[in-house]
Amino acid sequence: MTKTFAIKKTFTVNLAHKKIPVVMGKSFGKFARALEAFALSEKVLVVTNPAIRKIYGDGLAKSLRAKGIAVSLAEIPAGEKSKNLRALETIYSRCVASGLDRGSVIAALGGGVVGDIAGFAAATIYRGIRYVQIPTTLLAMVDSSVGGKVGVDLKEGKNLAGVFYQPEFIYVCEEFLKTLPAQEIKNGLGEVVKYGVISDKRLFEYLENSANSRPKWRFIIERCLRAKAAVVEKDERETKGLREILNFGHTYAHALEKAAAYKNVSHGEAVALGVLKECFLAERLCGFKDTDRVRNLLAALGLPTSPPSGVTSRAIVQAISADKKIRSGRISLFLPSSIGRAVFMKVPIEEIKALIAESF
Ligand code: ADP
Ligand code: ZN
Numbered sequence: 237m238t239k240t241f242a243i244k245k246t247f248t249v250n251l252a253h254k255k256i257p258v259v260m261g262k263s264f265g266k267f268a269r270a271l272e273a274f275a276l277s278e279k280v281l282v283v284t285n286p287a288i289r290k291i292y293g294d295g296l297a298k299s300l301r302a303k304g305i306a307v308s309l310a311e312i313p314a315g316e317k318s319k320n321l322r323a324l325e326t327i328y329s330r331c332v333a334s335g336l337d338r339g340s341v342i343a344a345l346g347g348g349v350v351g352d353i354a355g356f357a358a359a360t361i362y363r364g365i366r367y368v369q370i371p372t373t374l375l376a377m378v379d380s381s382v383g384g385k386v387g388v389d390l391k392e393g394k395n396l397a398g399v400f401y402q403p404e405f406i407y408v409c410e411e412f413l414k415t416l417p418a419q420e421i422k423n424g425l426g427e428v429v430k431y432g433v434i435s436d437k438r439l440f441e442y443l444e445n446s447a448n449s450r451p452k453w454r455f456i457i458e459r460c461l462r463a464k465a466a467v468v469e470k471d472e473r474e475t476k477g478l479r480e481i482l483n484f485g486h487t488y489a490h491a492l493e494k495a496a497a498y499k500n501v502s503h504g505e506a507v508a509l510g511v512l513k514e515c516f517l518a519e520r521l522c523g524f525k526d527t528d529r530v531r532n533l534l535a536a537l538g539l540p541t542s543p544p545s546g547v548t549s550r551a552i553v554q555a556i557s558a559d560k561k562i563r564s565g566r567i568s569l570f571l572p573s574s575i576g577r578a579v580f581m582k583v584p585i586e587e588i589k590a591l592i593a594e595s596f
Contacts, residue, residue: 243273245405246458249382249465251472257405258382258461260454264296264409267370268303271341274404276366279306279340283327283354285314288346288372291415296345296370308334312353316498319349319389321397327357341366341404347373347420348380352398355386359401369403372412374424374453375504378431378460381406383468383479400473408461410453419502425537426485426504430511431460433530434484437576439463444529447536481570481578485510487559487588488552492543495551500544508539509596517591518571521583526575531596542596553589 243266245257259270271277280300284293289311297307310330312323331342344354344367351369358367369381387398413421432440439459446452464482471478489510493501512531518524531541543552561567562585570578 243270250469260408267407268300276341277305280343281308282343282345283310284345286311319353331361338362343368345370347376351380352386359399366404369406373420377408377457379427382464423502423504426507430485431463433572434578435463440575485514488513491552491555494555496547505540508534522571522573522579524572549593552592
């Protein structure tokens with residue numbers, strides 16, 4: 237007989253067809269108990285990358301095996317360039333070779349790339365098996381692990397093949413942050429500030445007041461995840477335009493990343509700059525008055541407040557002109573009217589281009 241354990245979930249993402257528990261555990265040892273509690277402990281394939289396998293994957297596999305869970309590992313190379321069909325095939329092969337069946341579970345242990353590709357593998361192998369998210373980066377903890385967007389890049393562009401496929405639960409463990417490189421912490425903080433500006437005044441004020449002290453990660457992550465969950469609950473499959481609020485700062489960020497050829501600027505840094513740039517836009521269009529506070533907070537967190545040298549405004553303007561979201565010369569955005577409050581706007585692309593040409 238399988239024993240069942242109660243596991244304390246921090247909160248639940250309530251979707252129409254499914255409730256997804258978010259478990260915030262202090263140590264990753266609790267993950268095995270969570271698997272048991274959710275009756276997912278038969279056979280598990282942990283998908284990860286080589287570096288994370290060394291630091292956490294092997295230990296995780298050991299702790300699961302100690303509980304009698306059959307575990308195998310699949311590795312994909314680190315980085316966005318391996319979020320492709322070839323890596324997906326590697327995972328499929330590992331699923332078959334390890335004897336996974338329709339009752340088995342995939343555990344995505346890593347950052348956004350691992351989460352996206354492992355989730356897509358779970359959605360498609362044997363026409364869909366269950367999976368769980370174990371984000372190890374701050375960015376994945378506060379953003380990509382919730383929402384169910386999974387997929388791979390094609391040579392024609394990013395995230396072109398994918399589906400919405402929700403995990404059985406999300407296991408967030410702040411212990412992983414102890415080993416996360418400072419640059420990767422910054423990468424996540426760009427999104428954290430985004431949530432503060434667009435929907436959570438309390439988070440924003442907490443960040444302002446504690447920028448120089450040790451961050452309370454649990455508080456920060458939970459606020460972000462709740463903000464994201466609230467949006468995903470209302471617009472799971474991005475059909476109502478509400479999920480667009482999560483893209484605050486990203487119109488500029490994506491253009492900057494493209495103009496920089498995805499080099500020398502991390503996603504989080506691009507988002508930080510996008511947040512600032514779109515605050516200027518909000519000043520003009522919806523009376524936002526706190527751009528200085530946003531700039532000061534970004535600087536206090538060690539995030540950039542001006543674009544990297546070598547990327548010209550002209551290149552960014554060019555990249556923004558090719559944005560697929562432009563409709564009849566306008567782009568739909570959520571902009572803050574004050575810290576923590578956002579309004580929906582259709583902004584003429586010319587207005588955005590003019591702003592890019594101005595300095596920060
Ligand atoms: P993404 O998929 O979002 O690009 P990765 O999983 O590639 O993120 O992680 C980014 C970098 O940080 C990689 O070099 C990875 O090995 C490393 N990394 C991820 N999580 C941790 C962690 N908890 N501790 C140490 N290094 C980590
Ligand atoms: Zn982002």
